Amino acid sequence: MEFDWAEEDVSYRSELQAFLQDELPGRWEGATAVLGSAENAEYSRRFAGLLADEGWLTPHWPAEWGGTGATPWMLAVLGEELWSRGEPRGPQYMNVNWIGPSIMAHGTAEQCERYLPPIAAGDVIWCQGFSEPEAGTDLASLRTRAVPDGDHYVVNGSKIWTSYGDIADHCYLLVRTDPGAERHHGISVLLMDMDSPGLEVRPIPGMVGEHSFTELFLSDVRVPAANRLGPENEGWAVVREALSFERVGAPRWARAAYVLDETLQWARELGRVIEESTVEAVGRAKAACEAARMLCYRVIDERARDLPPSPHANVARVAMVQAERLTADACAALQGNEIMRYGSSSDLQTRKSLAAGVAAGTYEVQLNLVARRHLGLPKS
Amino acid sequence: MDFALNSDQQAVLEAVGTLLSRHAGPARLQQLGGDEPDYDHDLEKRLLEAGFLDLATTRSTCRLDAALVLEAVSGALGSCAAGWRLLVAPTLDTDLPGPVALVPDGRRGPVRFAADADAIVVIGSPVRLVRPDRSIARVRSRLGWPVGEVRELPAGGDLDGVDPAEVRTWARTALAVEMVGAMQLALDMTVRHVSDRRQFDRAIGSFQAVQHGLAECSVAVEGARWLALEAAFTGSAAAAAASLTHAVDASRLVFGRVHQYHGAMGFTREYDLHLATMRLLALRSEAEALGSPAAACAAEHWTI
Ligand SMILES: Cc1cc2nc3c(=O)[nH]c(=O)nc-3n(C[C@H](O)[C@H](O)[C@H](O)COP(=O)(O)OP(=O)(O)OC[C@H]3O[C@@H](n4cnc5c(N)ncnc54)[C@H](O)[C@@H]3O)c2cc1C
Numbered sequence: 001m002e003f004d005w006a007e008e009d010v011s012y013r014s015e016l017q018a019f020l021q022d023e024l025p026g027r028w029e030g031a032t033a034v035l036g037s038a039e040n041a042e043y044s045r046r047f048a049g050l051l052a053d054e055g056w057l058t059p060h061w062p063a064e065w066g067g068t069g070a071t072p073w074m075l076a077v078l079g080e081e082l083w084s085r086g087e088p089r090g091p092q093y094m095n096v097n098w099i100g101p102s103i104m105a106h107g108t109a110e111q112c113e114r115y116l117p118p119i120a121a122g123d124v125i126w127c128q129g130f131s132e133p134e135a136g137t138d139l140a141s142l143r144t145r146a147v148p149d150g151d152h153y154v155v156n157g158s159k160i161w162t163s164y165g166d167i168a169d170h171c172y173l174l175v176r177t178d179p180g181a182e183r184h185h186g187i188s189v190l191l192m193d194m195d196s197p198g199l200e201v202r203p204i205p206g207m208v209g210e211h212s213f214t215e216l217f218l219s220d221v222r223v224p225a226a227n228r229l230g231p232e233n234e235g236w237a238v239v240r241e242a243l244s245f246e247r248v249g250a251p252r253w254a255r256a257a258y259v260l261d262e263t264l265q266w267a268r269e270l271g272r273v274i275e276e277s278t279v280e281a282v283g284r285a286k287a288a289c290e291a292a293r294m295l296c297y298r299v300i301d302e303r304a305r306d307l308p309p310s311p312h313a314n315v316a317r318v319a320m321v322q323a324e325r326l327t328a329d330a331c332a333a334l335q336g337n338e339i340m341r342y343g344s345s346s347d348l349q350t351r352k353s354l355a356a357g358v359a360a361g362t363y364e365v366q367l368n369l370v371a372r373r374h375l376g377l378p379k380s
Numbered sequence: 381m382d383f384a385l386n387s388d389q390q391a392v393l394e395a396v397g398t399l400l401s402r403h404a405g406p407a408r409l410q411q412l413g414g415d416e417p418d419y420d421h422d423l424e425k426r427l428l429e430a431g432f433l434d435l436a437t438t439r440s441t442c443r444l445d446a447a448l449v450l451e452a453v454s455g456a457l458g459s460c461a462a463g464w465r466l467l468v469a470p471t472l473d474t475d476l477p478g479p480v481a482l483v484p485d486g487r488r489g490p491v492r493f494a495a496d497a498d499a500i501v502v503i504g505s506p507v508r509l510v511r512p513d514r515s516i517a518r519v520r521s522r523l524g525w526p527v528g529e530v531r532e533l534p535a536g537g538d539l540d541g542v543d544p545a546e547v548r549t550w551a552r553t554a555l556a557v558e559m560v561g562a563m564q565l566a567l568d569m570t571v572r573h574v575s576d577r578r579q580f581d582r583a584i585g586s587f588q589a590v591q592h593g594l595a596e597c598s599v600a601v602e603g604a605r606w607l608a609l610e611a612a613f614t615g616s617a618a619a620a621a622a623s624l625t626h627a628v629d630a631s632r633l634v635f636g637r638v639h640q641y642h643g644a645m646g647f648t649r650e651y652d653l654h655l656a657t658m659r660l661l662a663l664r665s666e667a668e669a670l671g672s673p674a675a676a677c678a679a680e681h682w683t684i
Binding site: 131134135136137138141160161204205206207208213275277325329332333336337338339340341342343347350353354355357358359362363364367368380 | 415416487489490491492519520521522523525527578579580584587588589590632636639640643644646647648649650654658661662664665666668669672
């Protein structure tokens, strides 16, 4: 055991930092823009293109699809540096982290040819069509129905809470293809174009900054059967695999640590008196960010060793939510009544900390998994 | 000791409840701008005309009934300065013209009601009641209150004979009562949601994790509520500090949990939860602005 960085990771990080220093000079305003806002997504089209030119958008992909053979540690460094600057890749981090790899693993040659190059070039936005009004935590109960009709599927149903639905080019869509099958079977993945006739996208006014939430209504949307990813009715396995490593693909702790830094800086610049209890709140938040960092690193270490996914990923996820919450408390203590100003870092961080416990697998579900898989407790 | 409402109190609460059900509530707040609402002059006028804002008029009147009304107004998300009027104004021994804001001396930045206030109570030594000479700018705030930007305030307006400590005490009690009203609303909405919402073929409220989480919240809010009512009854500084300390702690628990158990539903502005919860952040910041309530609570009991 040792906690030093390999030389290649250190030099990778400094190269990356130099690039980001040029590209995102000083305090990049987008860092405080909300991940998930249309503004952030639009910026990502420019920024991800520049990253792609440097070979840093999809460094972990195979060379065939534009990768450079980066190790999981280098990928972690990349994620950390970007999240600590507000994630300028916007929604495209999903593309490179799991949508692209999922297409690589299960896609036909035509699908790879069609979908991977735009992702690798940083010029495409995907959304994730999983949740439905009646299927949230219990995702496997999803009901959006796809019925084969010649060389197409005819899709009917609705999706909800779809981030970026209003600006996405494609949707990684979960549908039910066999309503008679046991619930984890009978689900398929469709790669749907967002300009398909019959698809209506309705924005949902959200309360996490300008995060663009939408609802998708599908009425007789025709999706070519050639756009099905993986075997029919076995989409659950496809998506589980895609997301298995994703739990630490979004190093929220790095963004929280950045917000903490910035808010402290803000207080200093204004010459605010920082009381002892506030200093302690800041220290506590920092410690939680650091704990989340180590718990994420443990998962990356497992990936670097090619070990199968483990419950350590759930442990890391829980720790990241805790770090987000303590950071929100610390920012509120630092900013006092500034929290009433919309867009202040304490206001935004509080909202984001709420999202952290719900989006991409709720806190309670993660705790259930830690209890059962990590502690080995019996199922109720 | 008697924890039951007497018949007068019952009558007052019934009457104010009727008024609030018609002229306040989440739908009314949405109409006023939702999380960025206007000041509800109409509601304030109706409450005034019906006598609900003048239940306590002098320093010596018991303010328990006023606190009960405030709890109801807060639970109905009233967008007016009912807390300052009901509980703080009697201490000032002066007529208040209309909407009022309250700031500790020297405090700058966003303050609830400041842009709409005819008068601002400045807690310093002496306590002052100033009429803002320039119009105070509105702050873009999305915490469910009308907020104004306090910069320099005019001099004068000294309220001789008013004890700043007493004003602070009543401001604490008012904030505690307001927090309790908003927390109870958020909890009620959540209990309803987790009872109705089904996942895995059962109500999510049947999961013990959710039950324990909400049960803890409920105990915290109950504690804060009875402390705040006791503080309103006694007017004691120690009770006020204890109630606000407990309310602030309860609000941390409630804020996180009720959102958590709502899942994504709590994130849409089309649903009312955020109107109750985000308000807590503003109330908490005003609670801290009066000086740490927990430190005050300790100081009221011991010399440390
Ligand atoms: C900011 C944000 C962005 C999102 N973006 C997307 C997106 O792009 N695409 C998409 O498809 N979805 C998206 N979602 C939706 C997200 O995936 C769901 O919110 C999540 O799956 C939870 O589902 P739900 O909201 O329906 O909550 P519910 O399933 O109704 O859960 C409510 C509460 O019950 C608890 N609960 C449920 N089951 C259990 C149990 N067994 N034990 C204990 N507690 C339990 C939950 O933990 C939660 O606290 C987004 C959500 C947010 C907040």
